[in-house]
Amino acid sequence: MGTTDLDTPCLVLDLDLFEANLHRMQGLVAAAGRHLRPHAKTHKCSEIARRQIEAGAIGICVAKVSEAEGLVDSGIGGILITGPVSSATKIQRLAGLIERAPETMVVVESAISAGLLDRELSRRGLGMNVLLDLDPDFGRTGVPFGSALEFAAELAGFQNLRLAGIQVYAGHLQHVTSYSERREASLRVLREAAGIFRVLGERFPGCNIFSTSGTGTVDIDLEISEITEFQPGSYVCMDEEYLRIGSAGSETGFETYAPALRVLTGVVSANQPGFVTVDAGLKAVYRDGATPRVLDARYAQLAYEWFGDEYGKLLAPAPGIALPPPGTTVELVASHCDPTINLHDRFHLVRNHEVVGDWPINLRGCCQ
Numbered sequence: 449m450g451t452t453d454l455d456t457p458c459l460v461l462d463l464d465l466f467e468a469n470l471h472r473m474q475g476l477v478a479a480a481g482r483h484l485r486p487h488a489k490t491h492k493c494s495e496i497a498r499r500q501i502e503a504g505a506i507g508i509c510v511a512k513v514s515e516a517e518g519l520v521d522s523g524i525g526g527i528l529i530t531g532p533v534s535s536a537t538k539i540q541r542l543a544g545l546i547e548r549a550p551e552t553m554v555v556v557e558s559a560i561s562a563g564l565l566d567r568e569l570s571r572r573g574l575g576m577n578v579l580l581d582l583d584p585d586f587g588r589t590g591v592p593f594g595s596a597l598e599f600a601a602e603l604a605g606f607q608n609l610r611l612a613g614i615q616v617y618a619g620h621l622q623h624v625t626s627y628s629e630r631r632e633a634s635l636r637v638l639r640e641a642a643g644i645f646r647v648l649g650e651r652f653p654g655c656n657i658f659s660t661s662g663t664g665t666v667d668i669d670l671e672i673s674e675i676t677e678f679q680p681g682s683y684v685c686m687d688e689e690y691l692r693i694g695s696a697g698s699e700t701g702f703e704t705y706a707p708a709l710r711v712l713t714g715v716v717s718a719n720q721p722g723f724v725t726v727d728a729g730l731k732a733v734y735r736d737g738a739t740p741r742v743l744d745a746r747y748a749q750l751a752y753e754w755f756g757d758e759y760g761k762l763l764a765p766a767p768g769i770a771l772p773p774p775g776t777t778v779e780l781v782a783s784h785c786d787p788t789i790n791l792h793d794r795f796h797l798v799r800n801h802e803v804v805g806d807w808p809i810n811l812r813g814c815c816q
């Protein structure tokens with residue numbers, strides 16, 4: 449069975465490209481003597497997480513407790529929850545997870561939430577490792593660099609939380625188009641974070657993990673010797689948002705990792721001049737980051753445009769350019785891989801244009 453036999457819209461993962469991405473990132477980080485704890489928020493798939501660990505990752509990052517629960521259910525360990533956990537409900541859920549997977553770590557960035565977590569763990573006779581979440585002026589979560597030592601001292605007062613390290617995630621820098629500007633900005637914040645990490649390490653024995661980075665800065669951040677582990681996510685799948693930023697090899701493209709993920713869409717109507725209607729709209733390819741790109745060489749000149757919930761358009765840039773007839777299947781590179789994957793049930797696996805199986809996207813919808 450070939451990809452054109454698949455029903456559309458659907459997701460396809462090219463296994464050769466996926467494996468190349470997996471081993472390239474793992475090789476890069478391991479060659480520098482550091483660890484990889486890749487982020488599952490991108491792929492939402494225990495089968496991929498398992499392969500990342502088999503390739504050498506020391507564990508898996510997740511954004512949410514429900515994703516951690518799903519991975520633990522699949523027998524995957526070494527989990528770091530990279531977002532703060534603050535509500536009483538979620539803290540109970542996290543403590544329940546620690547009973548099943550005691551090595552799970554979470555970031556902390558509020559004395560109030562840390563206090564609630566400490567009390568819940570104490571009630572259950574548990575303890576857990578936490579990473580202090582430092583905000584590199586991104587502003588999403590984390591304590592400002594200037595408050596790190598004071599907050600760490602507060603954490604030391606909680607008997608059931610062990611300060612195991614820091615997390616610094618500069619999400620606002622990952623897609624800076626200019627590689628040189630991205631490099632300068634990322635090294636500036638991480639050098640400062642490294643200074644804080646050294647002081648914390650002296651004052652708090654056991655504070656020895658420095659976790660950071662996304663796909664856009666791993667090769668840059670490797671220059672900071674204090675970093676112990678990297679948490680990129682997108683590299684295994686890739687998307688148009690990443691593929692069009694500059695990289696070490698080129699100021700206009702990021703070819704280190706290949707677009708292993710594709711959205712397959714079918715032409716459903718060709719009754720209009722200048723465009724055809726396809727069956728992948730907002731519910732199949734998420735509208736964020738960049739515009740999906742047509743991958744098929746035959747139709748590469750056509751531009752995708754969202755056309756409502758269920759449909760998209762493939763537009764010819766000029767008259768006379770051939771449009772695909774109804775029934776044609778076209779491959780798109782996703783705009784932004786994470787939220788697009790979250791819209792689908794499975795990855796169809798493809799090798800040499802043959803469909804060879806599928807992996808369930810078992811963590812899709814796990815946003816709690």
Ligand SMILES: Cc1ncc(COP(=O)(O)O)c(C=O)c1O
Nearest residue numbers: 487530617662663679680681682
């Ligand atoms: C905390 C954290 N770490 C790592 C990542 C992975 O980043 P990327 O998908 O750009 O590699 C993300 C993505 O949003 C994140 O929020």
